[in-house]
Amino acid sequence: xxxxKELCDLMLDGPQPPxxxxxxxxxxxxxxxxxxxxxxxAGSGVAVMAAVTGAAALVVPSAxxxxxxxxxxxxxxxxxxxxxxxxxxxxxxxxxxxxGEVVRILTAAVPAGFSSRLEYGDAASTLQxxxxxxxxxxxxxxxxxxxxxxxxxxxxxxSMLHSDGTPAPTGDLCSAAxxxxxxxxxxxxxxxxxxxxxxxVQIRVATTHDPDRGQVxxxxxxxxxxxxTVFAQQGVVVYxxxxxxxxxxxxxxxxxxxxxxxxxxxxxxxxxxxxLAANPAxxx
Amino acid sequence: MSHxxxxxxxxxxxxxxxxxGSRREYEEEFVAYYTARGDQLRKTAYLLxxxxxxxxxxxxxxxxKLYQAWRRIERHDVLDQYxxxxxxxxxxxxxxxxxxxxxxxxPESPALxxxxxxxxxxxxxxxxxxxxxxxxxxxxxxxxxxxxxxxxTEQAADLLGCSASTIRSQTSRGLDDLRDVLGGALDDLxxxxxxxxx
Numbered sequence: 001x002x003x004x005k006e007l008c009d010l011m012l013d014g015p016q017p018p019x020x021x022x023x024x025x026x027x028x029x030x031x032x033x034x035x036x037x038x039x040x041x042a043g044s045g046v047a048v049m050a051a052v053t054g055a056a057a058l059v060v061p062s063a064x065x066x067x068x069x070x071x072x073x074x075x076x077x078x079x080x081x082x083x084x085x086x087x088x089x090x091x092x093x094x095x096x097x098x099x100g101e102v103v104r105i106l107t108a109a110v111p112a113g114f115s116s117r118l119e120y121g122d123a124a125s126t127l128q129x130x131x132x133x134x135x136x137x138x139x140x141x142x143x144x145x146x147x148x149x150x151x152x153x154x155x156x157x158x159s160m161l162h163s164d165g166t167p168a169p170t171g172d173l174c175s176a177a178x179x180x181x182x183x184x185x186x187x188x189x190x191x192x193x194x195x196x197x198x199x200x201v202q203i204r205v206a207t208t209h210d211p212d213r214g215q216v217x218x219x220x221x222x223x224x225x226x227x228x229t230v231f232a233q234q235g236v237v238v239y240x241x242x243x244x245x246x247x248x249x250x251x252x253x254x255x256x257x258x259x260x261x262x263x264x265x266x267x268x269x270x271x272x273x274x275x276l277a278a279n280p281a282x283x284x
Numbered sequence: 285m286s287h288x289x290x291x292x293x294x295x296x297x298x299x300x301x302x303x304x305g306s307r308r309e310y311e312e313e314f315v316a317y318y319t320a321r322g323d324q325l326r327k328t329a330y331l332l333x334x335x336x337x338x339x340x341x342x343x344x345x346x347x348x349k350l351y352q353a354w355r356r357i358e359r360h361d362v363l364d365q366y367x368x369x370x371x372x373x374x375x376x377x378x379x380x381x382x383x384x385x386x387x388x389x390x391p392e393s394p395a396l397x398x399x400x401x402x403x404x405x406x407x408x409x410x411x412x413x414x415x416x417x418x419x420x421x422x423x424x425x426x427x428x429x430x431x432x433x434x435x436x437t438e439q440a441a442d443l444l445g446c447s448a449s450t451i452r453s454q455t456s457r458g459l460d461d462l463r464d465v466l467g468g469a470l471d472d473l474x475x476x477x478x479x480x481x482x
Contacts, residue, residue: 004431004462008331011412017336019323020344022315028344029314029351 094284095142095161099124102144102282106157109276110148111267119145119156139164139226147236148267155263156213156233159282160185163226173204173222182206186218186229196271198278205270214262219273228283230276232269235262310354317363318347325371331428332375334417346371368433369443372425415465423458430455 020028090098100123110116124144145158162185169178174193182204183189191207204220214234221228236259268276276282325346329339349370350363416424422444429440430451437455441448 004427004459005434007412007416007462008428008432011331011409011416012327014409016330017340019326020340022318022322025318025322025344025347026311026315026351029348032348033352 090161090163090284092140092142092163095140095163096124098284099142099144102159103146105276105279105282106144106146106159109268109272110146110157114148114150114267116146116148116157119147119158148263149260150263152260153263154236154260155267156231156236157267158231158233159276160229160231161226161283162229165225168222168224173202173220174206178204182218182220182227186220186231187216189218191215194270196274198274201278203274203277205274207270215266217266217268217270217273219270219277221277223283228277230268230273230282232266232273234264234266236260314347314351314354317350321364321367322347325367328368328428328433329371329375331416331432332372332421332425334413342371342374345374365439365443368429372429372443375425376421411466415462418465419458419461423454423461426451426454427458427462 103118103123107116124142140163142161143158145156148155148157166181172178173195174189179189179193186206187208187210189206189208191209193204193206196203196205201221204222206218206220208216208218210216212235216234217232219230219232322343326339326343329342329346330336333339333342346367350367353366419427425444426440429435429443430437435443437448437451441451444451
């Protein structure tokens with residue numbers, strides 16, 4: 001159908017921003033590669049540290065499968081810290097640089113019986129989101145993700161710091177207005193929404209279901225200029241194997257053979273996820 | 285270093301002799317390939333996502349993965365196919381989890397804003413962009429692969445990791461979607477748009 005090609009040409013038939021130069025593209029690729037290599041090493045270090053401290057990794061699962069941790073609360077030092085929302089949202093550099101601390105806190109919260117590993121080798125992945133029309137600071141999201149495994153099954157524990165300049169909401173955190181904002185980011189709260197208070201901080205705990213991730217508990221702490229959400233996911237999205245292979249490799253449409261079935265339940269309860277979201281040390 | 289040919293093919297073929305060379309040599313190959321293919325890949329990305337910011341990021345993600353795999357590349361004659369596959373996966377994954385994307389556009393860089401605003405300024409182009417974005421992403425990808433990139437059903441199936449029959453049904457449904465969304469506006473869109481090529 002030539003019409004479709006014509007329509008595509010029309011869509012491209014206008015002013016286009018300049019393509020990044022080859023030197024710029026090469027510089028970004030080099031930086032990303034150096035960062036990946038560095039964080040792979042750092043990720044290995046995190047696993048070793050967790051094993052030494054007995055906090056989470058390499059624990060032999062119990063026969064009946066692991067139960068959610070009794071207490072994923074922060075250390076007493078962390079609990080004494082200021083729990084009020086920050087007046088100024090962090091910059092993306094601050095958020096990205098805080099990934100190592102977030103890994104430490106999430107790892108400490110992993111329930112007994114699970115082993116954990118960084119999902120992407122990066123302590124944090126930060127990305128710029130689409131800039132809203134009218135300018136303003138570019139929004140971004142910083143994600144730290146752990147894969148939790150026990151009895152041959154996998155789930156995920158993840159934090160996402162989202163900075164979009166939106167003022168902290170007031171009133172009911174489970175209201176329709178807030179749901180309209182949050183559902184786009186974390187999925188509809190079809191499994192219910194409640195507000196819990198941890199150390200004086202209100203946390204919105206929403207439960208959602210989707211075919212990829214199973215049951216997902218999302219505990220959100222609203223900040224001045226954004227929010228922090230801790231996800232406890234029953235399962236991990238099934239992706240095909242990563243495309244980072246030589247082009248002459250035989251393409252296999254099969255799902256990743258390393259993928260494991262979902263846990264029987266999310267690895268943390270809503271209260272436990274809320275405690276992590278309320279932990280001030282989770283913020284830069 | 286010589287410049288790539290217009291379509292980059294000659295240069296890409298010549299690269300096969302250099303793959304075991306130094307870092308400087310393979311980076312020269314990388315730069316040559318980017319020069320030859322970067323713009324076309326970014327246009328494909330824009331048709332998929334409808335946003336120049338995101339298109340730039342998807343293109344950069346694709347080339348970063350190419351860079352990381354470059355020394356393991358044995359056959360450069362299938363490099364285009366590989367680049368398209370990486371781009372498609374980056375696009376499909378990005379839309380599935382909007383925040384799951386490595387940063388590649390510096391936050392303080394406003395370079396893309398003014399142009400993207402201009403590009404959206406004409407109602408016809410906006411209508412077309414909106415119409416394409418209303419089509420489910422995999423169907424949209426099939427339409428772009430089949431009709432803009434002129435790939436065969438089998439090539440599109442290989443890229444998307446599905447059967448040829450799935451591509452055929454997705455093509456049919458995608459075309460129906462496009463007709464439904466555009467309706468009578470289709471004829472209007474075929475008129476030359478202001479600001480376009482002569």
